[in-house]
Amino acid sequence: MTKEELLKNYFAKDGYVKLSGIEIAEITEEKAVVCAKVNPDHLNGNGFVQGGMLYTLADFAFAVLSNYLHPMTVTQCGQITYLRPAKTDFLTATARETARAGHNTVSEVLVQDASGAVVCICHFNGFVKDVTWEDFDKIVNQE
Amino acid sequence: MTKEELLKNYFAKDGYVKLSGIEIAEITEEKAVVCAKVNPDHLNGNGFVQGGMLYTLADFAFAVLSNYLHPMTVTQCGQITYLRPAKTDFLTATARETARAGHNTVSEVLVQDASGAVVCICHFNGFVKDVTWEDFDKIVNQE
Amino acid sequence: MTKEELLKNYFAKDGYVKLSGIEIAEITEEKAVVCAKVNPDHLNGNGFVQGGMLYTLADFAFAVLSNYLHPMTVTQCGQITYLRPAKTDFLTATARETARAGHNTVSEVLVQDASGAVVCICHFNGFVKDVTWEDFDKIVNQE
Amino acid sequence: MTKEELLKNYFAKDGYVKLSGIEIAEITEEKAVVCAKVNPDHLNGNGFVQGGMLYTLADFAFAVLSNYLHPMTVTQCGQITYLRPAKTDFLTATARETARAGHNTVSEVLVQDASGAVVCICHFNGFVKDVTWEDFDKIVNQE
Numbered sequence: 001m002t003k004e005e006l007l008k009n010y011f012a013k014d015g016y017v018k019l020s021g022i023e024i025a026e027i028t029e030e031k032a033v034v035c036a037k038v039n040p041d042h043l044n045g046n047g048f049v050q051g052g053m054l055y056t057l058a059d060f061a062f063a064v065l066s067n068y069l070h071p072m073t074v075t076q077c078g079q080i081t082y083l084r085p086a087k088t089d090f091l092t093a094t095a096r097e098t099a100r101a102g103h104n105t106v107s108e109v110l111v112q113d114a115s116g117a118v119v120c121i122c123h124f125n126g127f128v129k130d131v132t133w134e135d136f137d138k139i140v141n142q143e
Numbered sequence: 144m145t146k147e148e149l150l151k152n153y154f155a156k157d158g159y160v161k162l163s164g165i166e167i168a169e170i171t172e173e174k175a176v177v178c179a180k181v182n183p184d185h186l187n188g189n190g191f192v193q194g195g196m197l198y199t200l201a202d203f204a205f206a207v208l209s210n211y212l213h214p215m216t217v218t219q220c221g222q223i224t225y226l227r228p229a230k231t232d233f234l235t236a237t238a239r240e241t242a243r244a245g246h247n248t249v250s251e252v253l254v255q256d257a258s259g260a261v262v263c264i265c266h267f268n269g270f271v272k273d274v275t276w277e278d279f280d281k282i283v284n285q286e
Numbered sequence: 287m288t289k290e291e292l293l294k295n296y297f298a299k300d301g302y303v304k305l306s307g308i309e310i311a312e313i314t315e316e317k318a319v320v321c322a323k324v325n326p327d328h329l330n331g332n333g334f335v336q337g338g339m340l341y342t343l344a345d346f347a348f349a350v351l352s353n354y355l356h357p358m359t360v361t362q363c364g365q366i367t368y369l370r371p372a373k374t375d376f377l378t379a380t381a382r383e384t385a386r387a388g389h390n391t392v393s394e395v396l397v398q399d400a401s402g403a404v405v406c407i408c409h410f411n412g413f414v415k416d417v418t419w420e421d422f423d424k425i426v427n428q429e
Numbered sequence: 430m431t432k433e434e435l436l437k438n439y440f441a442k443d444g445y446v447k448l449s450g451i452e453i454a455e456i457t458e459e460k461a462v463v464c465a466k467v468n469p470d471h472l473n474g475n476g477f478v479q480g481g482m483l484y485t486l487a488d489f490a491f492a493v494l495s496n497y498l499h500p501m502t503v504t505q506c507g508q509i510t511y512l513r514p515a516k517t518d519f520l521t522a523t524a525r526e527t528a529r530a531g532h533n534t535v536s537e538v539l540v541q542d543a544s545g546a547v548v549c550i551c552h553f554n555g556f557v558k559d560v561t562w563e564d565f566d567k568i569v570n571q572e
Contacts (some may be wrong), residue, residue, distance in 0.1 A: 010188050015184045043159070050159035074225075083220065098537065226388070241396070249369070251384065261387065266348040329445070337507070341481055375546035426474070
């Protein structure tokens with residue numbers, strides 16, 4: 001099983017990602033991209049994509065990237081800045097690692113609407129447990 | 144219609160809050176409390192409450208409090224620190240305002256499990272539009 | 287030597303705190319308060335207290351509190367929200383712990399001007415090394 | 430007077446930047462770089478560069494970039510993650526804008542030691558006042 005397949009199996013068990021209709025679009029050493037088709041369940045009372053949905057999308061992009069680069073990584077802190085209301089039928093979140101040092105990894109995630117406009121920017125700080133892929137595999141299959 | 148009823152009508156239109164099973168428990172001048180019964184849709188691949196769900200709960204507590212104190216307030220920034228994995232069947236998020244100045248309001252939100260242990264801490268920064276309750280009412284009923 | 291004296295000796299070696307004219311005003315289990323008389327070295331080009339000075343004051347209040355409660359604690363993340371321009375001759379920063387879990391501690395720090403108005407709000411996340419006061423003493427005296 | 434000269438005159442009035450020994454190294458549309466020779470005034474009790482100094486350096490890189498790109502911009506929020514202790518004789522902070530929308534600008538700032546290692550990562554959120562350079566000039570020369 002490739003690293004990518006292992007990760008996809010792992011994240012297939014994430015109930016809230018599934019509930020939110022979020023899917024993995026791309027995983028490489030440079031970036032992870034996740035996406036969602038927007039439906040009424042994602043909107044707030046003003047008809048824009050709800051802030052929690054935007055955060056969840058961004059957080060998942062970070063989880064995919066950081067676990068791919070450094071199995072296993074758990075989020076310690078997340079920070080989100082909302083730039084404009086999101087009125088769109090499709091969203092992507094793209095995570096890129098800014099730096100890694102010791103057990104810490106920091107990534108920037110951009111959430112964009114269907115036109116490519118940046119809707120919000122997130123920064124995440126993860127704690128890297130540095131397990132091997134063999135151990136990651138065992139953990140994924142045990143749970 | 145009271146301010147509280149107006150707010151509840153407004154937030155009843157929030158699709159993602161409904162999808163996430165989050166409800167308003169309490170609204171006062173001092174604090175807003177929202178809660179959720181945890182079900183498998185809220186869990187990540189490790190069986191803990193997913194980080195996006197925790198953020199969404201906290202963000203909603205802030206939205207309820209800040210719109211109650213200052214109609215209408217929109218979130219500008221959110222920040223979340225995860226303290227421990229959440230393995231629980233019930234979660235609450237309690238928002239308290241730390242300070243208000245000009246068009247800015249800052250609140251702290253604690254997310255707690257069924258035993259009262261703090262699972263994560265959030266801080267939100269909102270922009271206050273300072274509309275009247277009459278205008279808030281019109282906005283809510285138009286949408 | 288009391289814990290408070292030990293901490294004061296430790297922080298007396300902090301060159302940037304000294305350069306910035308910051309002093310410890312109070313240390314208790316509930317809070318740490320630090321303060322500074324504002325002089326022209328602290329002002330930006332608009333005549334207000336500079337943002338870095340405000341952060342440095344807040345960060346020091348957190349360092350004092352968290353090392354008092356949990357020797358030794360190192361800052362992992364800091365976050366600052368500026369609420370109003372600071373035009374004042376005296377500033378205080380008051381740190382209070384919000385929660386502690388495992389090796390993590392989170393505090394909120396309010397920076398206030400001479401009139402008591404909140405100028406900025408900070409949140410800090412520290413990693414607790416959990417050394418004994420005996421070891422803290424040795425570290426302080428070795429360095 | 431060029432935009433760059435105007436900015437340098439403006440920031441020459443910043444007392445805390447001067448006190449901290451920070452200088453502007455480069456200003457372009459892509460990035461702003463500021464730097465400092467480290468001396469004992471910048472060190473904490475452990476002999477590392479103090480956290481407030483690191484923040485002040487980063488915040489200044491953001492101020493230079495954002496005022497160059499969008500006169501005048503004021504910092505609303507700042508966030509810093511410390512990656513490793515800074516034991517070095519020279520520091521640089523490099524700011525790059527991540528996104529701009531309406532009155533908001535967000536930048537990422539990397540602080541690096543003399544070897545190029547990233548010591549900390551900062552993110553800043555500024556409010557853009559959108560004044561003309563003529564007005565910026567008047568403001569700078571009045572003060």
